[in-house]
Amino acid sequence: MTPEEIAGTLTDLFGADNLQAIAPGSWQIDTATFRLLVLLSEDQTWLRVLLPIMPATEAQPFLTQFLEANFDDTQEVRYALYDGVIWGVYQHNSSSLVSADLSSAIARLISLQEAGLNEVFNRLVENRIRQIVQAAKQQGQSLQTTMQSLERFYAEGLLGEINQTAEAREEVLAAWQKQLERLWNEV
The missing domain is CATH 3.30.1460.10 (Yope Regulator; Chain: A,)
Structure with a gap:
């Protein structure tokens, strides 16, 4: 040109x-x-x-x-x-x-x-979720057991925000469930 x-x-x-x-x-x-x-x-x-x-x-x-x-x-x-x-x-x-x-x-x-940062942040999050799936599978955990562990971590305050409402926690856990289900068989 x-x-x-x-x-x-x-x-x-x-x-x-x-x-x-x-x-x-x-x-x-x-x-x-x-x-x-x-x-x-x-x-x-x-x-x-x-x-x-x-x-x-x-x-x-x-x-x-x-x-x-x-x-x-x-x-x-x-x-x-x-x-x-x-x-x-x-x-x-x-x-x-x-x-x-x-x-x-x-x-x-x-x-x-x-x-x-949206795309690169999403890539980072997906990589981290894949690591969680891989670690859970190495420990012999099922998808259901992994989800129960995450729910316990949120209930005990190890994950999530300090002032997170129950509704917000449920939304986050639903997002976790969706991503874990999406990636579980790929990892």
Whole structure:
């Protein structure tokens, strides 16, 4: 894609009012929810699209899940860490890039930004539940016995919040039951 084609695609996606040329071969898109950077290399052979996701300090406990997502889930875009920020990044050779692929990559970056920590947190929780299932099975426990142990932990205050109501505890236990049933035969 030429710089003109890139600018045209960005204008089609975001409108001329949101698009700002910040230097030759560099654009910035400002919306109410994000700031997207689109940068061509000096020799115009590589295009990089960048979208800040969150401060690295917020993401620190989930760095493993971000890297796992790069391997399994992010498709043509990647999470990256630079200058204290987790970024969504897309890089492509500009000569073979087409507008549809650029549009798709931008949509995927925006999806990562909108998800924030939700996807990586869910991945962490699922990994922890899998560990619980594995430990329970190694001890010869059934799903029912494992659930009874969790219920006892909540009743004794070992799990849950200090001021958790009985209704809230029941909701949490129902979520545990659902996840354990979903993963029990997979682990």
